[in-house]
Amino acid sequence: MTTTLETTRTSTTPEPPRRTRTPSYLRTQSVWTWVTAIAGIIIAIGVLLPIIWMTFTAFKPESDIVSYPPTLWPREFTLQHFVDVWDRIPFARLYVNTIVFAGSVTLISLLFDSMAAYALARIDFKGRNVVLVLVLLLLMLPFQVTLIPLYDLLNGFGLTNTLPGMIIPRMTNAFGIFFLRQFFLSLPKDLEEAARVDGASEWRIYSRVIMPLARPALLTLGLFHFQYNWNDLLWPLIMSADVASATLPAGLALFMGQHVVEYGLLMAGSLLALLPVIVFFLLIQRSFVAGIATTGLK
Amino acid sequence: MTTLHQAPTRGDSTGPARPPAPRRMRQTTRRAITAWLFLSPALVVLAVFMLYPMIQAGYLSLTNYNLIRAAEWVGLDNYVELFADPAFWNAFWNTVLYAAVVTPITVVLALALAVFLDRQFVGRAFVRTSIFLPFIVSLGIIAIAWAFLMDPNVGLLSYWLSQAGIVSSQGVLSDPDWAMPAVMFVGVWKSVGFFMVIYLAGLQSIPGELREAARLDGAGAWQRFRHVTLPLLSNQTMLVSVMALIATLQAFDQIYVMTHGGPFFRTETLVMLIYREGFQELRFGYGAAISWVLLVFVFLLSMIQYLFFQRRQVRF
Numbered sequence: 001m002t003t004t005l006e007t008t009r010t011s012t013t014p015e016p017p018r019r020t021r022t023p024s025y026l027r028t029q030s031v032w033t034w035v036t037a038i039a040g041i042i043i044a045i046g047v048l049l050p051i052i053w054m055t056f057t058a059f060k061p062e063s064d065i066v067s068y069p070p071t072l073w074p075r076e077f078t079l080q081h082f083v084d085v086w087d088r089i090p091f092a093r094l095y096v097n098t099i100v101f102a103g104s105v106t107l108i109s110l111l112f113d114s115m116a117a118y119a120l121a122r123i124d125f126k127g128r129n130v131v132l133v134l135v136l137l138l139l140m141l142p143f144q145v146t147l148i149p150l151y152d153l154l155n156g157f158g159l160t161n162t163l164p165g166m167i168i169p170r171m172t173n174a175f176g177i178f179f180l181r182q183f184f185l186s187l188p189k190d191l192e193e194a195a196r197v198d199g200a201s202e203w204r205i206y207s208r209v210i211m212p213l214a215r216p217a218l219l220t221l222g223l224f225h226f227q228y229n230w231n232d233l234l235w236p237l238i239m240s241a242d243v244a245s246a247t248l249p250a251g252l253a254l255f256m257g258q259h260v261v262e263y264g265l266l267m268a269g270s271l272l273a274l275l276p277v278i279v280f281f282l283l284i285q286r287s288f289v290a291g292i293a294t295t296g297l298k
Numbered sequence: 299m300t301t302l303h304q305a306p307t308r309g310d311s312t313g314p315a316r317p318p319a320p321r322r323m324r325q326t327t328r329r330a331i332t333a334w335l336f337l338s339p340a341l342v343v344l345a346v347f348m349l350y351p352m353i354q355a356g357y358l359s360l361t362n363y364n365l366i367r368a369a370e371w372v373g374l375d376n377y378v379e380l381f382a383d384p385a386f387w388n389a390f391w392n393t394v395l396y397a398a399v400v401t402p403i404t405v406v407l408a409l410a411l412a413v414f415l416d417r418q419f420v421g422r423a424f425v426r427t428s429i430f431l432p433f434i435v436s437l438g439i440i441a442i443a444w445a446f447l448m449d450p451n452v453g454l455l456s457y458w459l460s461q462a463g464i465v466s467s468q469g470v471l472s473d474p475d476w477a478m479p480a481v482m483f484v485g486v487w488k489s490v491g492f493f494m495v496i497y498l499a500g501l502q503s504i505p506g507e508l509r510e511a512a513r514l515d516g517a518g519a520w521q522r523f524r525h526v527t528l529p530l531l532s533n534q535t536m537l538v539s540v541m542a543l544i545a546t547l548q549a550f551d552q553i554y555v556m557t558h559g560g561p562f563f564r565t566e567t568l569v570m571l572i573y574r575e576g577f578q579e580l581r582f583g584y585g586a587a588i589s590w591v592l593l594v595f596v597f598l599l600s601m602i603q604y605l606f607f608q609r610r611q612v613r614f
Binding site: 010033034036037040041043044045047048049050051053054057065066068069070071073107111112113114116118119120123124125126127128131132135138140141142143144145146147148150155168169170171172174176185202206227230232233234235236237248249250252253256257263266267270273277278281282285288289297 | 305326329330332333334336337340341343344347348349350351352353355358365404411415417418419420422423427428429431432434435436437438439440442443444447448449451453454455457470472487489491495530544547548550551554555558564569572573577582586589590592593595596597600
């Protein structure tokens with residue numbers, strides 16, 4: 001009933017007369033908008049310069065790369081570097097290593113982080129604050145301090161130069177625990193209470209109630225983990241003695257150390273290494289950026 | 299976004315029908331066991347691969363351990379050597395310089411870009427994405443492109459700079475005066491987009507009436523920014539400065555790729571030095587001592603910064 005009444009009232013309200021001319025102050029503003037737009041696009045292209053340069057150079061033959069003066073646009077096109085990169089660098093190997101490393105760290109860490117976060121946010125028990133303080137403390141301390149003993153420890157287990165050795169220490173993350181705890185705290189308790197009254201176990205509540213509700217937070221954190229580990233240089237560099245057991249960033253850096261001058265090959269390899277991350281980001285950038293924005297507000 | 303500010307108050311209602319005392323006791327214990335079971339995988343990993351190595355680093359720093367020789371207690375010898383070692387002080391001051399230049403530039407630039415990109419204009423989404431993109435890509439990989447751009451013979455950026463009259467014939471990365479600014483520049487480039495996004499979210503959470511009210515009171519654009527926007531962004535400023543400072547103190551990736559700490563150790567930071575002493579010279583004890591200095595340094599600075607900003611937090 002009420003709906004009909006409201007609709008009729010809206011329809012009878014006369015529309016305000018449309019302005020036909022834009023007032024002059026708006027027109028000067030639109031000039032400014034164009035100036036802003038042009039300035040913005042110049043800034044954007046400046047920021048993208050290394051990526052643009054990398055892309056174009058990857059298609060230049062070596063003779064073009066070394067000829068003076070250097071140009072942005074290739075004088076000649078070639079696909080040779082994209083063919084060579086698979087033979088000269090164990091590139092397929094690096095790719096698989098990186099996917100396995102970043103992928104398994106992300107999945108395992110999401111599981112362990114969320115379990116710990118669930119206990120810290122939803123279960124009332126003695127010692128909870130102590131654990132929370134410990135997590136916050138570990139969040140603050142630089143991980144580089146662990147590098148030497150960690151290498152020594154994994155070396156003792158024979159796990160250096162192996163993927164498990166690279167993955168195992170990263171199976172959980174203080175930031176991830178803290179991030180998910182904050183998110184779980186913001187979820188309403190009603191559903192969970194209902195499940196508890198029905199006699200559901202904590203594991204059931206965690207896996208069937210909380211985890212489905214936490215999907216956006218899990219997605220954001222998963223992206224953080226994946227991107228961080230895919231891109232990481234120092235850890236894979238220390239853990240791998242040669243190019244073949246490294247991930248893409250470490251492998252390319254090691255290759256660059258040995259063959260400084262082969263820029264065409266390096267640029268093709270770098271482009272192939274960055275492309276999946278860039279494409280992936282462009283597809284899901286909205287939720288990723290929203291995730292960062294919410295972390296910013298604590 | 300604002301929902302996180304006002305997290306719903308959780309009523310810890312135990313329900314009207316309270317179970318008798320002994321059963322409740324058992325329930326508390328059971329709940330505690332469940333909680334620890336949930337925590338155990340994460341806690342085991344954190345304890346074995348984070349906490350233990352951290353403490354172990356402290357112990358190793360008091361030994362002369364290296365990969366071949368068993369650890370031998372040397373007391374504070376490493377630290378004595380460290381504080382007399384010009385290589386350490388060089389790396390220390392390089393780190394301080396890097397942090398002291400990169401942090402404020404990144405924060406101010408992130409704020410300026412956020413204010414700029416908060417306005418409506420054609421192509422805004424493209425500009426925002428472009429500025430954010432460096433944060434997504436691997437610094438270790440993109441630094442190869444930067445090194446190439448700055449190559450004295452075949453680099454485009456070097457060529458443009460030489461056309462503009464700024465000539466460094468040996469290339470900026472081999473020039474002792476220019477190598478540090480070059481890696482600093484790449485450091486700012488990498489992280490400014492990330493902090494910009496945090497500021498943008500902050501700008502969007504400021505109620506429009508506040509700026510409007512100031513405008514009606516006759517405040518100019520700068521005054522509105524200075525006295526309304528900026529104070530209301532101080533939560534973001536705190537977060538961004540702490541994060542930027544901690545990240546700059548750990549600078550490594552682009553330095554390793556672009557200069558490897560050179561020329562003449564001009565860009566060797568503390569983390570680079572840990573890498574060199576620990577993993578190239580294989581002096582685990584000495585490297586561990588440097589890493590403990592870094593630990594204490596990072597911890598102290600973040601505490602100071604936290605306390606400093608604690609006093610000026612705003613809520614609205």
